[in-house]
Amino acid sequence: MRKVVAIVGPTAVGKTALSIRLAHDLAGEVISGDSMQVYRHLNIGTAKVTPSERAGVPHYLIDICDINQRFSAADFQTQAQQAIGKITSRGHLPLVVGGTGFYVSSLVDNLQLGGDHFSEQSKQIRQKWQDAADKLGNDRIWEKLNEQDPEAAAKIPMNNVRRVIRALEVIETTGKLFSQQPDRRPIADFLLIGLTTDRQALYDRINRRVDQMVRAGLVDEARWLYDHGGANYQSGKGIGYRELFPYFRGEVALPAAIEQIKLDSRHYAKRQLTWFRNKLTVHWFDLVSGQDTIEDIEDFTRDWLTK
Secondary structure, eight states, X not given: OOEEEEEEOSTTSSHHHHHHHHHHHTTEEEEEOOSSTTBTTOOTTTTOOOHHHHTTOOEESSSOBOTTOOXXXXXXXXXXXXXXXXXXXXXXXXXXXXXXXXXXXXXXTTOOOOSHHHHHHHHHHHHHHHHHHHHHOHHHHHHHHHHHOHHHHHHSOTTOHHHHHHHHHHHHHHSSOGGGSOOOOXXXXXXXXXXXXXXXXXXXXXXXXXXXXHHHTHHHHHXXXXXXXXXXXXXXXXXXXXXXXXXXXXXXXXXXXXXXXXHHHHHHHHHHHHHHHHHSOOEEEOOSSSSSOHHHHHHHHHHHHXX
């Protein structure tokens, strides 16, 4: 089975720099796993890798949509799978890099997705069962599955709450038993490398990054999006843009809007960490504190590739 490495984690922990290093050293090519980097013209607020930062490494799913276009998890899954096929056909290593958890999960688990409505419905159902698991415990959720689909429950360990929730989600969205669904095998063997660090250090880095974005021209970029109808588009819902729209309407002062970007970014980072820890099997490293090094990650990845 072909092998794919995914680099995940919250914003501002060094995913881009790591991906470029691994791409150079392991003959890799990068597939963006970020829901906002698909949009042309939105460069600063999305922390999009610059042409110079790419250092000659091919990148996919960046700058492929206009700001008035929708881009769903199903679109990502389809195009990422196509990119993986192209990269592996050349004998190179696909590197999926990004922090949009549902995108990465859709690829790793080869989820059955429909259009935007189906994806949104699935997310709501999944969150409902996750909340129930947190409140009632994994055993009670497994019992719910066992009541509805004993054949599926017999094949899923009680403590594998991610698979249990996935089965319940499929039953609810399709109206058919999970055990009767078409077999959706993984498209590849995935190694998930997660970057994280101490919570306060992460928040400090996020605050500094927002300040750097503002100095680099974030307000002008957001104004361009606003003037082109961004408030009505999916692209305008991204952090770093939506918080500035009230400023453009004269409803808040600029410092308050910037502080809101920092707050929303910190909250998003917390949600990202929660998602990757609960939904996927991730091997975690801390490059920020120096606890781990890029060489450690590279050696770990090489060992996995040779197995």
